[in-house]
Amino acid sequence: MHLSLQAIPDLRxxxxxxxxxxxxxxxxxxxxxxxQTRGVGFGHRRLSIIDLESGDQPMGDPGGNWITYNGEVYxxxxxxxxxxxxxxxxxxxxxxxxxxxxxxxxDCVNHFVGMxxxxxxxxARQELFCAxxxxxxxxxxxxxxxxxxxxxxxxxxxxxxLPSIETDADGLKDYLAFQFCxxxxxxxxxxHELLPGHTLTIRNGRVQVSRYWxxxxxxxxxxxxxxxxxxxxxxxxxxxxxxxxxxxxxGSYVSGGxxxxxIAITAxxxxxxxxxxxxxxxxxxEYDESRYAKAVAEHGHFNLLxxxxxxxxxxxxxxxxxxxxxxxxxxxxxxxxxxxxKLAGQHRKVVLGxxxxxxxxxxxxxxxxxxxxxCIRSAIDGTMHNGHFVVTYESIIPQLATLRQYKPxxxxxxxxxxxxxxxxxxxxxxERASLDDAEIRWEAMGDYSxxxxxxxxFHGDNxxxxxxxxxxxxxxxxxxxxxxxxxxxxxxxxxxVETRVPLLYRPLVELAATIxxxxxxxxxxxxxxxxQAMHSKLPQQxxxxxxxxxxxxxxxxxxxxxxxxxxxxxxSSQRAKERPLIDYTCALERLTTEPRFGRKVWGLxxxxxxxxxxxxxxxxxxxxxxxxxRSV
Numbered sequence: 001m002h003l004s005l006q007a008i009p010d011l012r013x014x015x016x017x018x019x020x021x022x023x024x025x026x027x028x029x030x031x032x033x034x035x036q037t038r039g040v041g042f043g044h045r046r047l048s049i050i051d052l053e054s055g056d057q058p059m060g061d062p063g064g065n066w067i068t069y070n071g072e073v074y075x076x077x078x079x080x081x082x083x084x085x086x087x088x089x090x091x092x093x094x095x096x097x098x099x100x101x102x103x104x105x106x107d108c109v110n111h112f113v114g115m116x117x118x119x120x121x122x123x124a125r126q127e128l129f130c131a132x133x134x135x136x137x138x139x140x141x142x143x144x145x146x147x148x149x150x151x152x153x154x155x156x157x158x159x160x161x162l163p164s165i166e167t168d169a170d171g172l173k174d175y176l177a178f179q180f181c182x183x184x185x186x187x188x189x190x191x192h193e194l195l196p197g198h199t200l201t202i203r204n205g206r207v208q209v210s211r212y213w214x215x216x217x218x219x220x221x222x223x224x225x226x227x228x229x230x231x232x233x234x235x236x237x238x239x240x241x242x243x244x245x246x247x248x249x250x251g252s253y254v255s256g257g258x259x260x261x262x263i264a265i266t267a268x269x270x271x272x273x274x275x276x277x278x279x280x281x282x283x284x285x286e287y288d289e290s291r292y293a294k295a296v297a298e299h300g301h302f303n304l305l306x307x308x309x310x311x312x313x314x315x316x317x318x319x320x321x322x323x324x325x326x327x328x329x330x331x332x333x334x335x336x337x338x339x340x341x342k343l344a345g346q347h348r349k350v351v352l353g354x355x356x357x358x359x360x361x362x363x364x365x366x367x368x369x370x371x372x373x374x375c376i377r378s379a380i381d382g383t384m385h386n387g388h389f390v391v392t393y394e395s396i397i398p399q400l401a402t403l404r405q406y407k408p409x410x411x412x413x414x415x416x417x418x419x420x421x422x423x424x425x426x427x428x429x430x431e432r433a434s435l436d437d438a439e440i441r442w443e444a445m446g447d448y449s450x451x452x453x454x455x456x457x458f459h460g461d462n463x464x465x466x467x468x469x470x471x472x473x474x475x476x477x478x479x480x481x482x483x484x485x486x487x488x489x490x491x492x493x494x495x496x497v498e499t500r501v502p503l504l505y506r507p508l509v510e511l512a513a514t515i516x517x518x519x520x521x522x523x524x525x526x527x528x529x530x531x532q533a534m535h536s537k538l539p540q541q542x543x544x545x546x547x548x549x550x551x552x553x554x555x556x557x558x559x560x561x562x563x564x565x566x567x568x569x570x571x572s573s574q575r576a577k578e579r580p581l582i583d584y585t586c587a588l589e590r591l592t593t594e595p596r597f598g599r600k601v602w603g604l605x606x607x608x609x610x611x612x613x614x615x616x617x618x619x620x621x622x623x624x625x626x627x628x629x630r631s632v
Contacts, residue, residue, distance in 0.1 A: 008039040015043035017624040018157040033058040042068035055092030064123030071116035071138040074242040128202040136196030136482035155326040165618040170448040177450040180483035187327035220514040232533035239505035251275040251348035256292030260354030268300035276304040279340035283554035299539040311562035324494040328606035332553040337491040345495030356503035359477040361530040395523035469517035
């Protein structure tokens with residue numbers, strides 16, 4: 001691949017179009033910069049958080065370097081001192097990134113504590129240097145069209161430059177299998193995602209993508225559970241203090257679950273004006289966590305605002321959710337997140353969230369399901385006490401009540417493949433494609449196998465092969481977590497809100513990777529070591545919760561009730577019937593005859609709305625730039 005750096009006559013028009021498509025990400029201002037002689041330019045939409053007066057972007061330095069930067073470097077105060085205060089004209093962390101690059105070059109990313117995605121033009125080297133934070137909190141997309149590369153925070157900003165808007169069949173297969181794409185694929189053919197912890201460099205017309213960070217599971221067998229609990233508590237306290245750095249008031253999402261509760265209560269100790277935000281459904285107690293959220297707010301002495309989310313809200317906003325996501329990813333939780341972010345955006349620009357705890361410390365019930373099967377197998381084989389298992393069947397029995405609400409998953413999981421190798425079994429636990437055979441025209445999507453990519457990631461060379469727990473959580477950390485962060489970023493930024501996630505603090509993540517599974521997951525207790533570290537701070541109602549809701553949406557109830565006609569009209573439309581890869585006629589038949597089919601509706605609904613928002617409107621996107629400018 002060779003990219004041209006020759007001047008682009010209509011570059012300003014292109015940057016303006018990209019800014020327009022991302023205006024919601026930065027309602028406080030915009031800026032453009034383009035090189036005088038080279039075909040390099042940046043656009044920026046600003047959400048003012050730090051240095052409200054003088055932090056405008058794109059920003060340049062005396063050496064001719066320029067940057068457009070999305071995110072926050074929380075240790076910018078310390079880095080300013082290390083780099084020399086005399087070098088700075090502003091108080092912004094953007095200028096810190098520029099100065100850090102001048103001193104450390106590409107290694108600057110290893111000095112940053114925070115979330116970031118940026119593109120930086122190095123004029124002396126005639127090089128474009130781009131980077132994304134280690135965990136993928138902030139997004140970075142790119143597309144190469146002929147000899148020009150386009151980069152943006154959202155995939156939709158790249159669509160005007162594609163020859164045509166088409167579905168990436170391999171990405172769609174990933175989505176149908178997992179509800180997210182793997183290895184940088186998206187659902188748009190030609191649009192790629194720079195993976196977390198990677199840099200992208202363009203020099204002499206050549207593109208190089210490199211990894212600068214990954215988590216290694218180098219287990220520490222020399223310390224006790226108490227040591228790790230103390231370290232976790234101290235690092236989380238430190239992280240929350242850093243994440244509260246802002247020149248605007250802050251808030252916190254409060255779901256009522258353990259992770260967001262720990263973040264909110266810790267934040268409230270340092271910010272007496274903290275404001276909490278919670279979303280609930282009135283469809284039944286199984287969808288309402290508000291009693292836990294209220295207990296957290298009362299315990300932490302901060303005010304809590306609630307969004308009561310209805311079927312009407314769903315019908316009015318679900319298309320907006322898919323538009324802001326760019327393409328479907330993860331489950332229906334994106335819809336209530338959108339509604340709560342809308343509430344938060346009326347009061348705050350910065351809100352803390354609890355993402356990361358489940359993937360770092362083992363909070364998903366499927367980990368318990370997987371180990372339950374292993375315990376049964378080892379008991380039969382007589383290998384239970386040979387040291388290869390984190391939990392025994394004697395110790396796991398008291399934890400099985402956690403699985404009460406997962407009986408349907410267990411039933412499906414054990415229908416086939418019982419006692420296969422652990423990689424294949426975990427794939428069966430998380431895959432969703434086998435449930436959709438009737439609605440998907442698989443024969444039209446080629447030979448790509450999502451399982452092969454899964455296998456490569458699951459058996460990564462940075463995880464000890466004998467630790468089933470670490471293999472499972474590592475896969476989720478590398479794949480599911482970025483998908484959830486995708487949702488977190490888009491739903492918040494749709495309303496001009498910046499979400500910060502203190503659990504994803506590099507020292508804390510790296511510590512968590514050293515904790516042996518028999519401490520993290522002692523006796524099959526989900527997130528055991530994190531709970532032990534933080535339980536004294538939280539109200540007993542939250543600490544003693546035996547369920548895990550995860551922001552459930554009453555889709556089945558709505559599909560059979562208020563939203564029935566809405567779904568029926570979408571699936572029975574002529575446009576839906578003409579989709580080449582989805583059989584919506586079959587889906588509609590099953591919707592009316594199989595009550596439990598409702599749990600599949602989100603994926604099919606998301607794909608139909610995605611086609612309507614982007615494929616059916618392809619001329620709108622490509623019409624933003626005259627046809628003559630899409631080929632350089």
